[in-house]
Amino acid sequence: MPDSRFLPLVVYDKRFLIWWGISLYLFQLGSRRQLDFDLDARGTQVLNNLNRLAQTEQETRPVHDTLDHFLGHTGAAPYAELRTRMLRRLIRMRSLDAARLQGRFVVALDATGHLAFRRPHCPHCLVYHHATHTTYLHQVLEAKLLGPAGLTLSMASEFIENSDSNADFSGEARKQDCELKALSRLLPQLRGDFPQLRLCLSGDSLYACARTLQLAKDHDCNYVLTFKPGHMPAVWKDFQALLNLCPENSLARSTPEGVHQVYRWVHGLSYRDDQGRTWHFNAIECKETVDSETTTFAWITDLKVDARTVEEIATKGGRHRWHIENQGFNRQKNSGLNLEHVFSTDPERLKAYYYLLQIAHIILQILEVGSLLRDVAAEFGRTPMQLFGSLKNLARRLLEAFRYIALSDEAFDYVRAGSIQIRFNTS
Numbered sequence: 510m511p512d513s514r515f516l517p518l519v520v521y522d523k524r525f526l527i528w529w530g531i532s533l534y535l536f537q538l539g540s541r542r543q544l545d546f547d548l549d550a551r552g553t554q555v556l557n558n559l560n561r562l563a564q565t566e567q568e569t570r571p572v573h574d575t576l577d578h579f580l581g582h583t584g585a586a587p588y589a590e591l592r593t594r595m596l597r598r599l600i601r602m603r604s605l606d607a608a609r610l611q612g613r614f615v616v617a618l619d620a621t622g623h624l625a626f627r628r629p630h631c632p633h634c635l636v637y638h639h640a641t642h643t644t645y646l647h648q649v650l651e652a653k654l655l656g657p658a659g660l661t662l663s664m665a666s667e668f669i670e671n672s673d674s675n676a677d678f679s680g681e682a683r684k685q686d687c688e689l690k691a692l693s694r695l696l697p698q699l700r701g702d703f704p705q706l707r708l709c710l711s712g713d714s715l716y717a718c719a720r721t722l723q724l725a726k727d728h729d730c731n732y733v734l735t736f737k738p739g740h741m742p743a744v745w746k747d748f749q750a751l752l753n754l755c756p757e758n759s760l761a762r763s764t765p766e767g768v769h770q771v772y773r774w775v776h777g778l779s780y781r782d783d784q785g786r787t788w789h790f791n792a793i794e795c796k797e798t799v800d801s802e803t804t805t806f807a808w809i810t811d812l813k814v815d816a817r818t819v820e821e822i823a824t825k826g827g828r829h830r831w832h833i834e835n836q837g838f839n840r841q842k843n844s845g846l847n848l849e850h851v852f853s854t855d856p857e858r859l860k861a862y863y864y865l866l867q868i869a870h871i872i873l874q875i876l877e878v879g880s881l882l883r884d885v886a887a888e889f890g891r892t893p894m895q896l897f898g899s900l901k902n903l904a905r906r907l908l909e910a911f912r913y914i915a916l917s918d919e920a921f922d923y924v925r926a927g928s929i930q931i932r933f934n935t936s
């Protein structure tokens with residue numbers, strides 16, 4: 510048994526450890542174990558670069574268990590706060606303004622699977638019984654700000670999980686937590702983090718219900734929500750009848766890609782919910798024809814709809830919501846970000862990893878579609894994707910640069926960085 514008094518004690522600065530954790534996702538390493546190999550300090554510039562990034566002077570690098578241990582101490586809340594501060598900074602810089610809809614930032618709401626297990630994992634798992642087996646899941650409801658150039662930035666997250674505080678016992682059956690119940694917890698948090706910001710919520714037809722309308726009203730948000738015949742069927746019937754009565758509310762457009770769109774809209778639909786409250790809103794229909802195939806889309810909204818605004822509302826408030834599925838969830842799952850990977854055995858630490866991933870993904874998106882990389886690629890007469898070939902290649906080049914190149918001091922100059930305004934391609 511070695512005497513612990515003679516073991517070398519290394520104290521790691523928390524800034525260093527947080528950057529170490531963000532690196533796991535920034536370089537898309539896929540698993541915590543890869544930190545020990547891909548960011549090995551021997552024969553590389555890793556320590557040099559990371560120290561300057563974190564403004565520290567560590568002489569050795571930690572092992573991956575050090576990170577897990579550290580996150581166990583801090584819990585998840587500081588990383589949620591860090592993510593929020595990054596968003597505030599981007600908003601203050603006015604870098605995201607081009608995506609505003611009638612002056613409001615569009616916030617897409619949607620839930621996604623985070624973790625799935627075949628055996629009970631923790632007391633908070635959502636439990637789903639199938640014919641042949643049972644699954645134990647963790648899901649998360651995300652509010653993502655839809656920025657220019659397809660940016661999909663995590664703004665607030667609410668974990669969908671069973672707990673004593675949200676348990677709902679009715680007889681023997683315990684009703685599980687769900688996306689809409691999570692929305693009741695997420696919106697106060699979102700409004701608290703961004704008290705002055707004008708927001709427009711964008712959600713699929715699940716959200717076209719009294720709960721969302723009440724929450725939007727309580728927290729001073731506008732909304733554009735997908736409208737389908739099955740949800741609020743009586744209102745849908747009124748909508749169809751009124752569309753025929755106001756033929757003047759119509760706008761036909763053809764996009765450069767050859768898509769023909771016909772927008773129609775009605776004002777002042779009313780909906781009486783099961784608690785006797787009456788809601789008034791406008792509704793938009795868009796029939797889209799490509800190669801003689803027509804698809805119909807519809808939304809309800811409390812924004813002012815007319816020939817001047819209808820296309821922008823349907824595009825920024827309606828269609829762009831799909832970015833949360835593609836650029837948001839699919840990207841985080843099907844890349845080295847590896848959202849569904851179990852990064853820790855501890856349920857609380859898993860949340861800290863979740864936020865570190867969101868932080869890294871914000872940085873990666875800014876890198877990928879921001880002006881800095883575009884300007885570099887332009888020097889070679891190319892776009893970033895022409896220069897790198899794929900996002901996967903870009904991640905690899907970033908890791909190579911960090912490992913083998915002592916990046917210039919200028920790259921770590923925080924004061925100078927403060928004066929840089931990031932621009933996004935909005936064409």
Ligand SMILES: [Zn+2]
Pocket residue numbers: 629630631632633634635645646647856
């Ligand atoms: Zn669990």
